[in-house]
Amino acid sequence: xxxxxxxxxxREEESETRMSILVDDKAKNPDxxxxxxxxxxxxxxxxxxxxxxxxxxxxxxxxxxxSLSEIAEVMSLSPSRISQLHSKAILRLRGTLEKxxxxxxQND
Numbered sequence: 177x178x179x180x181x182x183x184x185x186x187r188e189e190e191s192e193t194r195m196s197i198l199v200d201d202k203a204k205n206p207d208x209x210x211x212x213x214x215x216x217x218x219x220x221x222x223x224x225x226x227x228x229x230x231x232x233x234x235x236x237x238x239x240x241x242x243s244l245s246e247i248a249e250v251m252s253l254s255p256s257r258i259s260q261l262h263s264k265a266i267l268r269l270r271g272t273l274e275k276x277x278x279x280x281x282q283n284d
Contacts, residue, residue: 214276222272230265233258 182195204212223231232251236242244262248255 215273218273218276219269222269225272226265226268230261230268233261234265234269237262 180194182198183193186192186194186197223234226234229251233247236247236250237244242250244258245255248258251258253261
């Protein structure tokens with residue numbers, strides 16, 4: 177067995193170290209993975225709290241990529257009503273995310 181530093185070059189003529197091979201610069205930071213998990217959880221809970229119409233608008237807009245006028249047709253409502261439902265849903269989701277962010281900060 178031999179002991180070597182991770183900071184020493186692999187070969188004398190190169191500047192590459194063992195540490196540079198071990199560290200994946202493209203990998204996500206563990207904190208960001210945890211935050212992403214809690215963000216998804218908060219969004220899921222927030223979406224569940226929306227009214228049926230608000231949830232439908234959010235689903236059709238963001239998951240089905242329909243325009244507001246297409247959603248209006250599907251739901252037999254005016255485009256302005258769809259816009260109102262969308263705005264209300266976004267405000268409610270922001271509120272949910274803010275509450276969860278505040279809870280996470282208190283637990284740190």
